[in-house]
Amino acid sequence: MPDYASMEKAQLQEEYQKLCDIYSDYKARNLSLNMARGKPGAEQVALSNGMLYVIPYNDSFKGEDCPDVRNYGGLDGIIEAKRIFADMLGVEPKNIFVGGNSSLNMMFDTIACLMEQGAGDIPWNKQEKIKFLCPVPGYDRHFGVTQYFGIEMINVPMTENGPDMDVVEKLVSEDPSIKGIWCVPKYSNPQGITYSDETVRRFAALKPAAKDFRIMWDNAYIIHDINDTPDSLLNIFDEAKKNGTEDMIFEFCSTSKITFPGAGVAAIAASENNMALLRKRYNFQTIGYDKMNMYRHALYFKNLDGVMKHMKKHRAVLEPRFNMVLDILDKELSGVAKWTKPNGGYFVSVDVPEGCAKKVVALCKEAGVILTGAGATYPYGNDPHDSNIRIAPTYPPIEELSLAMEVFCVSVKIAAIEKMATAIPPALDGGLRLPKA
C-alpha cells in the first residue's frame, strides 16, 4: 500500500492521476450496483422456499394452544412460535410476544406505547423534553423512530466492547430526562461488535435517574454468525434477574434474516410487567398477528435446533462475501482507512479519513455504486467526523460485489488525497483535479 503521507508532491500527483484514470474507466461502464442496505441476497432468500410447502392438505390448522391458526384470536402469538423465540433468546415462552413481519414495527410500537402510556407515573409524551442515548455509529432506523417521536438523541461512542459504559452510566445516573438507549448487542449495526460480558453486566446493573428508563435491546443478529469464530453474548435477562432490573429491558428479534426478509416473524422478550404494559396497547391495536405465518415457521423449523441448522446455510452464502470484502479492503485501503472484521451480522463498518465520507459516497454514486448515505449511522444523519461508511455486502450478486468494492476503494483513495491536498501547499492543490462529472 502506498503511504500517501510520506509521498513526495510529484509522486502523490502521479498516484492521484492514476486513480482518477481508474475511476473514469469504472464510470464509463455505467454500473448499477447497490451496497446500501442489510438486505439478504437472492440465494439467501431462496433458502427458505421450502417453508411455503410445509402446510399439508387437510391439515387441521390446530395449534397446541389455538383451535384454528387461520382464525382470529391469540393476541401474543401461538405457543409453538413463542417456544422457538424463547429458546433463541434464553427466556420463558410466557415472556415472549410474537408479532407481525417486522421487529422494527414492534420497536416503533413499543416506543409509541411508552410515549402514550409511559412506564411509570407519567407517559413520556406528557413529560418535558425527553432524551435517548444512541451508541454511534449505529442503526439509522433506530434513530428515525426516536426522531419521529421528537425524542432528543445523544451520541455515545462505541468501543470494541460495546457502548462506552462509563459515559452511559454517568449520563443515565445524572439525567432523569434520559429515558432509554438503543442497543444492537451482537454483531452491532454497522460495526459487527458484540458487547463484552462486562458491558452486558453493566447494562443489567444500570441505576438510571429515570425510573421509567428502558433499554431497547435489538438482538437482530443473535444467531447470525458468518465464520468459525463466532462471538458469544451474555443473556441480559439472566444478568438483569441478579439485579432485579428485568423491567428495564425490551428485547427484540425476528426471522427477517432467517427466513424471508419481508415475510418473517418478529418477537419481543419482556418481563411480566412489561408484557402487561404492551398487552394494554396491543389489546386495542389488533386482534392478533398472522398466526398462519407463525405456524408455517414452527412447522418448518420444529425447534431452535432446526433454526440453527438453517443458519449454517446462510453462513455458507455470506462467509465468502465478507471474506471478499475484507480481502479487497486489506489489499487496497491498508494505511488509508480502518474497518471492522466481524464474525457475524450484515455489515462492515469503514472509517475513511476524517472529512471524506460524504465525498466517497458521492464519488461511488457518480460511478453507479450506491452506498448507505454518509452520516446515516449517526443521529440526525450527522457524523461529526464525516468518516463512517457502512458497507452491506449481502445483496449484490457476488460477481458484482468485487467490482463495487473496487469502485469504493478507488473512491476512498481519491477522496483521501484530495483531503490531504487541502492541508498541503496550494501548488500541489493546483495540480490536483477532480474527476470530470
Add this chain to the structure above:
Amino acid sequence: MPDYASMEKAQLQEEYQKLCDIYSDYKARNLSLNMARGKPGAEQVALSNGMLYVIPYNDSFKGEDCPDVRNYGGLDGIIEAKRIFADMLGVEPKNIFVGGNSSLNMMFDTIACLMEQGAGDIPWNKQEKIKFLCPVPGYDRHFGVTQYFGIEMINVPMTENGPDMDVVEKLVSEDPSIKGIWCVPKYSNPQGITYSDETVRRFAALKPAAKDFRIMWDNAYIIHDINDTPDSLLNIFDEAKKNGTEDMIFEFCSTSKITFPGAGVAAIAASENNMALLRKRYNFQTIGYDKMNMYRHALYFKNLDGVMKHMKKHRAVLEPRFNMVLDILDKELSGVAKWTKPNGGYFVSVDVPEGCAKKVVALCKEAGVILTGAGATYPYGNDPHDSNIRIAPTYPPIEELSLAMEVFCVSVKIAAIEKMATAIPPALDGGLRLPKA
C-alpha cells in the same frame, strides 16, 4: 306470541314459571356456546385453504412492480394487491396503502398518526381536549381505539339510513374540537344498516369547524352480502370529489372475512395528501408489510371478479344461519324485542326492553351462552337504555346455533317479565322468583 303487557297477573306468573323451568333445563345441559364475536366459522375459514397452495415451486416470486416479494421493500404494498382493493373500493391503485393482517391495526395506526402528526397545523395530541362522534350502537373496537388515545366520545343515534345526519352536521359545524367520526357504512356493526345515498352525500359535503376533521370509513362488509337482496352503497370518494373533500376521508377494508380472519390482508384508501401523511409515519414504522401474503391473495383471486365469486361461497354458509336466527326471533320474541334484518354483514342487533340487556347477557352466560357484553355497542360500554345486544351467528356450529338462540330468547322473556314486575304492584313481584343460581 304472548303479549305480556295485556296479561293478567296470574297468567303472567304462570308464563314466568314456565320460562324459568325451560331455562333451568337449558342450564342443566352445561352448554358452552359462543355468539360473542363476528368470527367466521370453521366452514367459512376452510373456503380459502386453496390459497395456501397457489405458490408454485420454482416460482420467481416476482411482482409486477417488485423484484422479489419475499424480500424487503415496497412500503405501501405490491401493485397486484393494490389493484384488487382499488377495484373493490372504487378508487385508483395509487390511492391504496396495503398493510398487514388487520384493518383494526391500520385504523389504530391512522389515529396514532393523527395524534402525533395531525392533519393540520397542530397534532391532535397537542390540542386541548378533542372529541369523536360515535354512531350508536356501533363497534366496540372502534370505541376502544378512541378511548385508548384519550379522545372523548359523543354518541350519535343511528337511523335506518345511517347516523342521524342532522345531529352530525350540527355538531361538526359548531364544535372545532370534534375531529372525526367512526362509520361502518355498509351492513353496519351491529345493526346491518347500509347508509343511504343521501347520508353518504351529506358525509361527503360536511363542512366541519375543525379543518383537521377526519371520517373513519370502515368498509369492513363492503362485499359481504348474505341474501338475494343486497344493499348498495354510494362510493364516498366519488361524492367527495364533487365537494373537494377527499382529504376528509380514510377508508378501510380487509380480507379478514374473505380469506383467513387472522391471516388476511388489510388496506386503506386515501387521497394523495392523506397517503403522504400516512407514509410519513409508516416510513419510520416499518420497511413494509408481508408482501408474500399479498402475493398469495393476488395469485389466488387474480382480480375482484375472483373475490366476488368467492364471496358467494361465504353467503351460502351464512344465509341459512341468519335465516335461522331471524326465524327464531320472529317466533319467540315478536312483541317483546326489536331487531334488524340485515342483507349482509356479521350481526343481528336486538333491542330488548329498556333496562334488560345486562340481565339477558348474565342469564345467557349462566346458561353457558356467551354474548357480546351488554353495553359493548356503546362508547365506554355504557348503553343509556341498557337495551342493545349484538348477536353474532357466524361462529357456533350450526347445530348449536339454534340452541344458543333458544337460550337467548328464553332469557329475554324472563328479563322482560322481571322488568315489568318492578313496575307493577309488589304483590305480583313477590310472586316472581329468579331462577336459582
